[in-house]
Amino acid sequence: MGASALLLAGCARVEPTSPTASSTPLLSPSPGADGVGVAVEATATGTLLGALLVGAVAKLGTVASAQPAPADVVSALQNRAVVTAPVWASTIWAQLSDDEELPEDVVTELAGLLPPEVNVLSPGLVDGGLVWMASAASGMKSLEDLSEWSKGKSAAVPAMAIERSDGMGALNAIYRTNFQALTLDDPVARAAAVASGQAGIGVFRRTEYLGGAALVELIDPDQMCVSDQLVLLVNAAYADASPQQVLALNAVVQGLNTEQVVALSGQVAQGAPVADVAHGWLASHQLA
Secondary structure (H helix, E strand, C coil), X not given: CCCCCCEEECCEEXXXXXXXXXXXXXXXXXXXXXXXXXXXXXXXXXXXXXXXXXXXXXXXXXXXXXXXXXXCHHHHHHCCXXXXXXXXHHHHHHHHCCCCCCCCCHHHHHHXXXXXXXXXXXXXXXXXXXXEEEEHHHCCCEHHHCCCCCCCCEEEECHHHCCXXXXXXXXXHHCCCCCEEXXXXXXXXXXXXXXXXXXXXXXXXXXXXXXXXXXXXXXXXXXXXXXXXXXXXXXXXXXXXXXXXXXXXXXXXXXXXXXXXXXXHHHHHCCCCHHHHHXXXXXXXXXX
């Protein structure tokens, strides 16, 4: 895991100094009386990421808090209402870009769309892309097999996946299906609805814990669904003033992978306090 992860500032790349190689104090001034504000999405994954990021800077003696991300998280970062936010690169690129076709290098293109007050850090190994799934008992294998089968059936979807380009509306258009939306934001409830037959299929981020439901991933021959890498957005002035904190925050993103996010989310879903789960992971990666 590299503390020397590259920082994408606009389209330029700057390599910060490793905290172990610096003789300067690790504690940088916090951006206000409330410390470091971390904006996270209102999901189980967002809560977990918030706990990990808060714990990472706590090692430096920095007070931090996670808070629900506003609708326009880029503006919040630009105005320094918060100083960092873990986001999904393809999702936020689609919100900012007028193009319909996803670029080959989403993160670099995203960097060019952000205002100068906001930087994007290099991604790690966490992919929150959407995947469509059916129950193992359904016998369904591919999205292209669902056209007739979908009639009269529901698709279990979170609210965010109804209108997006790999969501239910796109599924119905591209694969000529006829699903109606059964909106369930809780991934475990969503998975249970599919497993029980309440919904014919469901869509999930690859990072979501499904509660052990017996589901199978449906083949997507038209490649409707795309990778959605986890990246950190940071306020540029905060990054300049507090480089050691930014390194600590990005070390979390660089150290995680998709499978670990699922496993940690499962621990929380089964009753473990999220702060304890986060601390355990941070300690095992020498980040606590």
